[in-house]
Amino acid sequence: MTSPTAFWLAGRQATGEDTFDVTSPWDGRLVGTVSVPTEAQTEEAVAASVAVQEAFAATPAHVRAAALDHVQRRLVERTEEIARLISAENGKPMKWARGELGRAVSVFRFAAEEARRFNGGEAQRLDTDAGGAGRLALTRRFPRGTVLGIAPFNFPLNLCAHKIAPAIAAGVPIILKPAPATPLSGLVLGELLAETDLPAGSWSILPVTNDRMPALVQDERLPVISFTGSEQVGYAIMDSVPRKHCTLELGGNGAAVVLADYASEADLDWAAQRIATFSNYQGGQSCISVQRVIADASVYDRLVPKIVAAVNAQVTGDPSDDATEVGPLVSEAAAQRVEAWVDEAVGAGAKLLAGGKRDGASYAPTVLEDVPAGATLACEEVFGPVLSLTKVDGEEAAFAAVNNSKYGLQAGVFTHDVQTAFRAHRALEVGGVIVGDVPSYRADQMPYGGAKQSGVGREGVRFAMEDYTYERVLVLTGLDL
Numbered sequence: 001m002t003s004p005t006a007f008w009l010a011g012r013q014a015t016g017e018d019t020f021d022v023t024s025p026w027d028g029r030l031v032g033t034v035s036v037p038t039e040a041q042t043e044e045a046v047a048a049s050v051a052v053q054e055a056f057a058a059t060p061a062h063v064r065a066a067a068l069d070h071v072q073r074r075l076v077e078r079t080e081e082i083a084r085l086i087s088a089e090n091g092k093p094m095k096w097a098r099g100e101l102g103r104a105v106s107v108f109r110f111a112a113e114e115a116r117r118f119n120g121g122e123a124q125r126l127d128t129d130a131g132g133a134g135r136l137a138l139t140r141r142f143p144r145g146t147v148l149g150i151a152p153f154n155f156p157l158n159l160c161a162h163k164i165a166p167a168i169a170a171g172v173p174i175i176l177k178p179a180p181a182t183p184l185s186g187l188v189l190g191e192l193l194a195e196t197d198l199p200a201g202s203w204s205i206l207p208v209t210n211d212r213m214p215a216l217v218q219d220e221r222l223p224v225i226s227f228t229g230s231e232q233v234g235y236a237i238m239d240s241v242p243r244k245h246c247t248l249e250l251g252g253n254g255a256a257v258v259l260a261d262y263a264s265e266a267d268l269d270w271a272a273q274r275i276a277t278f279s280n281y282q283g284g285q286s287c288i289s290v291q292r293v294i295a296d297a298s299v300y301d302r303l304v305p306k307i308v309a310a311v312n313a314q315v316t317g318d319p320s321d322d323a324t325e326v327g328p329l330v331s332e333a334a335a336q337r338v339e340a341w342v343d344e345a346v347g348a349g350a351k352l353l354a355g356g357k358r359d360g361a362s363y364a365p366t367v368l369e370d371v372p373a374g375a376t377l378a379c380e381e382v383f384g385p386v387l388s389l390t391k392v393d394g395e396e397a398a399f400a401a402v403n404n405s406k407y408g409l410q411a412g413v414f415t416h417d418v419q420t421a422f423r424a425h426r427a428l429e430v431g432g433v434i435v436g437d438v439p440s441y442r443a444d445q446m447p448y449g450g451a452k453q454s455g456v457g458r459e460g461v462r463f464a465m466e467d468y469t470y471e472r473v474l475v476l477t478g479l480d481l
Helices: 039-051 053-057 061-077 079-090 094-117 158-170 184-193 210-218 231-240 265-284 297-312 332-347 395-403 418-427 461-467
Strands: 007-009 012-014 018-023 030-036 122-125 136-143 147-150 174-177 203-205 224-228 245-249 255-258 292-296 351-354 366-369 386-392 410-414 432-435 469-476
Touching: 007 030, 007 039, 007 184, 030 079, 030 184, 039 053, 039 174, 039 203, 039 210, 053 136, 061 079, 061 094, 061 158, 061 184, 079 094, 079 184, 094 158, 094 461, 147 158, 147 210, 158 174, 158 184, 158 203, 158 224, 158 461, 174 210, 184 203, 210 231, 224 231, 224 461, 231 245, 245 461, 255 265, 255 395, 265 297, 265 386, 292 297, 292 395, 297 351, 297 366, 297 386, 332 351, 332 366, 332 386, 386 395, 395 418, 410 418, 418 432, 461 469
Parallel strands: 147 174, 147 224, 174 203, 224 245, 255 292, 255 410, 292 386, 366 386, 410 432
Antiparallel strands: 007 012, 007 203, 018 030, 122 136, 136 469, 351 366
């Protein structure tokens, strides 16, 4: 019998009194058993993070950068092992698991670069007014305090990296809570961080159960919360701690708009392939997966069969098989929810063009058209491999359809017209507009986050570092400027 996987308490391995099992959503096999920290151990981690705040903030940039460089190198060395772990606990096909690991490598590399250049200071002459003669203001950023990072299951390595790496780069202690369904990938980061010279207490990775999360959220010693997950949980956290600094990266129902000028066969083939791939990658379990296609009437009838053919061509099955493109959802319950939403839409008059079948935790890549406006699929984030198609007349109607949602994470606009691109950037109520591609594109160094009910704040290494810190002004007096 193998020992349970330890967690990371103030930089060292530890085990608690209880454990929980992590199982594969594909075949139900046991992937690992994880030790759960006791309340006393959680308290120890929080106290250690507070105690080290001043020393960690003063750590030389080259020390923090070297630690981050070390992690990204070790991730590369262990690529296949960690990718298989991601696939096993999450159900993600190996194709996408390797891609996730590659993105985590980039996050730590970007963080190392930012650690070396962050907080250089900005000087501002104050003698632009007579009362400021001889005065110079110098602005630098300082940690707000320990960050509580709460990560989701859908990117169990990379979204943990997006919490941890910016904190280390900025010299901010962090306590990371990985998702209970997929904690093993996040705990691997602890193995790599433990090989560095970062001060004890500057980081902990605690797989506490969800019922213990409110106590951590309420702890006044953790003034910053970085949460990625559902709209309901995210806003409940923010509402419960209105005086804390919260970054919420929440849901979406990403729209891909195909406009009239995107009309050649090559254009439509490209759009259809990208839409089919990114409505189904990660089993549709991505906040920026394509959930809605909004196409101009002039191209709609030619585009639809191309999308259906590309969706039907998606290879489904065992996520450990390199040929698989679409694996299971994270659980059978998640697949049952998707099934219920599709059945509701079809019962209300939607037309099923592809898919619509469930097998355990797997749901077939699905395409619908004419989904009624009141159906759950039309209003909520499906978080599954389901795509709805809508025909519109003209650019204005297309942009209005995108905005007819409580969410606003990212949108994709297929057009060749640069003026249209700028109009989309101005008109669409989202955090990011991707021109010539699907809304699912994300570069890990760019600002990433949403509008409306898709959250507040921005991720992306430098932008997260700014969220974890605040500006403090130093005014020098009596200078001969």
